[in-house]
Amino acid sequence: MDTSRRDFLKSSTILLGTSATQCLGLAPSISRLSGIDAGSSASARFLDTGWEFNRQSFGGPWEIWNLQTDGWHAVQLPHCFNHYDACDPDTPAYRGQGWYRAKIKVVNPYPDGRSLLHFGGAGQRTTVYVGSTEMGHNTGGYNEFVVDITDAQKNSDDEILLSILCDNSRDLQTIPSDVSDFNLYGGIYRHLRIVYVPAVSIELLHIKTDVAPGQPAQCSVEARLYNPRSIAEAIDLEISVAAPDGAAIHRGIAQLQPWQGSRELARFVVSRPQLWSPSAPSLYQCQVTVRSRYGEQNCLQRFGLRHIEFVEHGPFMLNGEKLFLRGTQRHEDHAGYAAAVPDDITRQELQMIREMGANFIRLAHYPQSALVLDLCDELGLIVWEELPWCRAGVGDQQMRTNTRYLLQAMIEQHYNHPSIVFWSLGNEEDWPNIYPGDGQLTVPEFMQQLQDLAHTLDPSRFTSFRRCAPAQTIPDVYSPSIWMGWYSGRYQEYEQALLDHRDKTRHFLHMEWGADCHARRHAEQPYGEAYAPFLSAGSEAQPSKLPLVKYGDWSETYACDLYDWYLKVQETLPWFAGSAQWIFKDFSTPERIENPIPRVNQKGLVERDLTKKEGYFVFQSYWAEQPMVHIYGHSWPIRWGKPGEPRLVRVYSNCDSTELFLNGKSCDTRKRNSQDFPCAGLRWTIPFAAGANVLRAVARRGSATVTDQVTFSYQTTPWEAPAELKLVEKSRSSELVIVEVTIVDQHGTPCLEARNRVRFRIAGAGRLNDNMGTSTGSRVIELYNGRAALSISSGREPSIISAETDGMPPAFLQVT
């Protein structure tokens, strides 16, 4: 790193003018790093169908086509081979070989054209064969890569015998580390396409921008060619740039000799730039057409114009204005699909994040699919994208080479996305007992190498890192570990924890905070009976009087209070740049088998299938723009207490005032005051009727009115020790049946705080829809409020389901 760069980074305020669009160039071989333009005129098609898969070890590609064995079955791509076992309570998720095979028609329309397989990402190490010949290999589960199969042998039908090995065996030479607290999935879990390009084509196209608030934007277009036959004939280039509204703002042509490396093709000025921001995510387009006697290729790229700045010990600035980063985080993981999240679910998830009011997202802990980055651009979500150097330590030379390759891939491939502001170099590199490596480099030394490489590849963005105390001064932006109220301390100590760190870190973000909660588990008194009055006391409740809980009860109630407290505090700190709650959606992990849902990190605001938990609405009440109101407890069918005993009703709303009705009768209207914890003052302590109750909230902001309603039963009979399981059919739609187990005492009274661990089994024709990692999709689960449900696919014939827990007889239920 040269001195000027060092000085630049040491200045009190970093001013980086940049904008970028998605890199849509073509990478010719796995040593290249780029993506491909799906929308270009280069003929391309998705290779989604026609595949067979087998999750076993094979002795190489010859066996794929010649060995008689079972296990082959049809799959569609994208496909993750841990889609079912990711959170199996009994068996760790498979890590080993998975093989795909297909006969693929290859008919290249270009004379001397190149035929390329473009992988959007495959885990974790991928080798491509045609027949018995290896065509290419990629190490890394989250980068795009290209394998040139132009010279592959075809049969008389122009087909190739394509087999692809994905291997996610444990391996110390690759990242993420095996110590990771998330699954290192296997499979071709992002889109695979075959792309035909002319003999000479564009491989990589970067739009570089220089934006200062209130000034015209300076832009340039750079490109790298893919020209494996070293064709020397001149090519014609046509560059056209369009504003977000489609208006042409630049057009140029050129005739050039094919070049090596990156070359600037054009420069232009945007006099009145439409700046990209969360509130107005404006996207420009740049199209480059390459023509030669070998054919024509069109590359269509998006980019944005924006200016970023980070005040030392202070806030983040976008386009010259302070922008408080309201963030959450995302793993690429979904119930039933694992890493192969379908595109429509990805769209739904990012939309939900935006509707919650977030403007910031960390892609934890690895680069995510092209669609995710496109959606962040379109929705206006500022991105912290991360190299998966996480709890890995510094391995041997090969590990370090692989890691640098993946950093380069991330930056080159995602360079053009205006949403990306932070290139994170990793996470938790001070974890206990990480691999000692070969001792040639320390963690800070290697981080410095990565820092230098990132700035060389992209001086326009910040590097960042979360949690690595010995190296916290190396990255541009740093987040320590602050988990007050969960892994350490009390949530009431959050502000002090922030202040303690503020001055140690020049550019401070707070990445990761939150709490585990078992969806559908609710608490009347999350802090025990003695502290109930404090939460009920309305504005009289002073923080200093609040209970000193260090680790919650895994109820949604505790988690909501924690979120509420953090969000309340964050509103009051003008110097604070922002944070990202951990994590938007529950996700699977090889660890945490003892969790209420085994192998699921349950800190999500939504379940692993996007079912909202209560916490989602707490965030919405602080961040969302659209008016909303939500009564706590939509998944709380039975509340309990003594007859006539006042009970706390929590309501979350971003409206000015909310009126609550119990069984049709008003319980008063409350004004929202974010600093009146909990619920920003929207809480009522009222006695419920024994039996059925209806709560209705009506919230008003100006002329807008929004409402919410919950119905529940109020149980006044106290329960004794759990004595018996009961299993009933709760609902049915077509062949899907939801069964629910409940636990009762010797008198048959529901035990509403029971947490027994229950296992479901089935005999007969039906199937458990298990291993989903959700509160209604796990065959081993802790009861939430004395109950747990499971979805069953019932056949045409009957099944019998059992539920078991220690110390009592199983319950049985016949389902037809």
Next chain:
Amino acid sequence: MDTSRRDFLKSSTILLGTSATQCLGLAPSISRLSGIDAGSSASARFLDTGWEFNRQSFGGPWEIWNLQTDGWHAVQLPHCFNHYDACDPDTPAYRGQGWYRAKIKVVNPYPDGRSLLHFGGAGQRTTVYVGSTEMGHNTGGYNEFVVDITDAQKNSDDEILLSILCDNSRDLQTIPSDVSDFNLYGGIYRHLRIVYVPAVSIELLHIKTDVAPGQPAQCSVEARLYNPRSIAEAIDLEISVAAPDGAAIHRGIAQLQPWQGSRELARFVVSRPQLWSPSAPSLYQCQVTVRSRYGEQNCLQRFGLRHIEFVEHGPFMLNGEKLFLRGTQRHEDHAGYAAAVPDDITRQELQMIREMGANFIRLAHYPQSALVLDLCDELGLIVWEELPWCRAGVGDQQMRTNTRYLLQAMIEQHYNHPSIVFWSLGNEEDWPNIYPGDGQLTVPEFMQQLQDLAHTLDPSRFTSFRRCAPAQTIPDVYSPSIWMGWYSGRYQEYEQALLDHRDKTRHFLHMEWGADCHARRHAEQPYGEAYAPFLSAGSEAQPSKLPLVKYGDWSETYACDLYDWYLKVQETLPWFAGSAQWIFKDFSTPERIENPIPRVNQKGLVERDLTKKEGYFVFQSYWAEQPMVHIYGHSWPIRWGKPGEPRLVRVYSNCDSTELFLNGKSCDTRKRNSQDFPCAGLRWTIPFAAGANVLRAVARRGSATVTDQVTFSYQTTPWEAPAELKLVEKSRSSELVIVEVTIVDQHGTPCLEARNRVRFRIAGAGRLNDNMGTSTGSRVIELYNGRAALSISSGREPSIISAETDGMPPAFLQVT
């Protein structure tokens, strides 16, 4: 191969005088090939306990001790990690990494002594680590090997952190081939010991013998040293040899400088040798004591004296007398254990083979454990031991190196066993679609290399091969593939098939014949109604009138007839050296998933748990010496037919005459005549009573009388199409419950020929005892005579079992 050896092998009769005992030397490193003397005074202990196992991939030994993960569980050695999934109907048996870890105390009693890990065999590739340091590696699943851990780092408690990786991933460089029709198991499935020896010790001890009938035997003792520090001080040797009755027949002492390679230590003559044979398996003992200032080592070896000869196109001769080889075959595989067959079960199995009357066994298709060879020596079973070069083709240079290593290991390690007569070079190397390899050697060329190596290492025995038509003249002894009545032809064509091959092969054995049969499936008319009179006709039944069945009905009935026919024919061929039926015990295979018991080769005479099938008694009736009688159908609870219709009763006996009683009334006495097919004339065609029947057979040989009895029901109600499954508890002992599913028609009449494929499931507290590969231990199974049973481990709480088949509702049964 030199000319004299070539000429020697070409002579019309091969005369090989030899005798050998088990090699009990010490192999110092994995490049050595020898075994270890368990009975020597070198301090040794079994490392059976204290292990944890994990069947996952790990990124090396560091992760074994530092990575937090579940899946670790306590195991005892020997342990095969496919013990449960070997014949899982739904999932192919796991092939990948399995890791063992233990803290092992290492306290060597000798000054400068060597500490050795001795593996009896582990599948399929094994790497040994102490801490993170690799101590040794072995390729091959069936050889003994030794890893020297003298220099391993110990903690303050004299313990080492030992981790052992067994990998049975598919691999084209190792044998057996992945095309194998048996499972390539993983795990430390034979005994592992730690052995302490002095700084200089004996590594390999061979007793070479030269025996001619009626002559004194010439013997010599050869030894190889293990002396890794190249100690030069003289050592004292004491050699003593004892006859089978314990009498000393030789004693010698010597003082020698440590030597390199193999060296003759003694020569001696046994003037009146007690020859080893199946009828008198006499074993000599040789003890060599090594003394130096580094300590004393005693090596105790067994050997035998015998003479073998093979007449060209004629019989096999042992000690100058013709010995008809009555053989069967064995895989190292057992229900619930897979390759880790417990010693007591191995003893029971070999004893059962001997009691059946066999004198010959093929260890298919790989060298088996030291105990098996010891038992063959003791029981008098002549052995065909086999290099697992089976359906592999000729791979690359590494594959060929591995294969030669394994041939050398087999011969060096098992050289001293007098039971071994044939070193088989392999099996089925003309299989369709075997790996084409690198094209540098053809199968015959490589076989010739192996043939030469085998004769160099051991000129005293025959090489052999089964099925490789292009190379059939290379091995000393050859067996073609003859499967009349099963894979080809009719069993009545067996004699002609033998004659067709007799003159093509100088030394001809017939390895592999038999039939699959589903245990407990029986047929009233295995050839259809039209042919029933032929089998019932007693001595009027001429072979030429018998039905021309090419492929049986998987009933035990058909299999018994086939065995009966083969055995009858073999008795009449004085030129015929012998055969080995395929196979003694059902065993698991990755193929044959469509079998009545999925993934089980069902050609056994006993089930995979040693439960005898009917065929066992057919062999006994021809071969056994002890008088026996057996009425066919002990597992046939319901026979069927019209009221009063004559039904065939089959009886197998080696006695002179047998009298049959039905319901207490004599049905006549029959004389045994082996050529009166079927049942050597011991068959009765009689009408049964409707309902309960008792059959009793009384057989006499001289003054000896043996009896057998079966009870069964006779069903006269014909059945219509199967309509309903019924599930009942059949028996119970402690927590083990046997449930049985039956299939009935719309009137409730049992469908006694139904073969529906049924699947069992369970809900509640109990567990299916499935994946056993037996007729009462598979959760997916074809009905035998309209029924199938399964063993359930019932807990203290109730369970519900279901049985399903296509096209009808499941049956349920509650078991408490």
